Amino acid sequence: MKNTIMIKKNYEFKTLFSKGKFFYGEYIHMYIRKSNSDNNKFGIAISKKQGKAVKRNRIKRLIRENYKNFENRIMKGTQILIVINKEKDIAEITFKDIENNFQRTLKKANILVD
Numbered sequence: 001m002k003n004t005i006m007i008k009k010n011y012e013f014k015t016l017f018s019k020g021k022f023f024y025g026e027y028i029h030m031y032i033r034k035s036n037s038d039n040n041k042f043g044i045a046i047s048k049k050q051g052k053a054v055k056r057n058r059i060k061r062l063i064r065e066n067y068k069n070f071e072n073r074i075m076k077g078t079q080i081l082i083v084i085n086k087e088k089d090i091a092e093i094t095f096k097d098i099e100n101n102f103q104r105t106l107k108k109a110n111i112l113v114d
Contacts, residue, residue, distance in 0.1 A: 007043030
């Protein structure tokens, strides 16, 4: 993730939750906001109610890897926050499921550059 800054601060998460535009998918939901910087910002939020740390970290790794695949195609100056759908069981989610869901949601948000 060479041109991406990870979102780590609590106030950055709160800003995206409150001012970001919401897009939903089957497994992941996205809050997206435009910014004036040249770098993208990316964050992942997953609740402790989703499972133990091993399961949560596995899902975060899958999401980060999918983001790396789409990083060059995402418009510059975009802030993205990914939230895992609470209704789905995260133990059954595969890389391909997240990849398809990620692509569909980015197309809905109209931030993919071809």
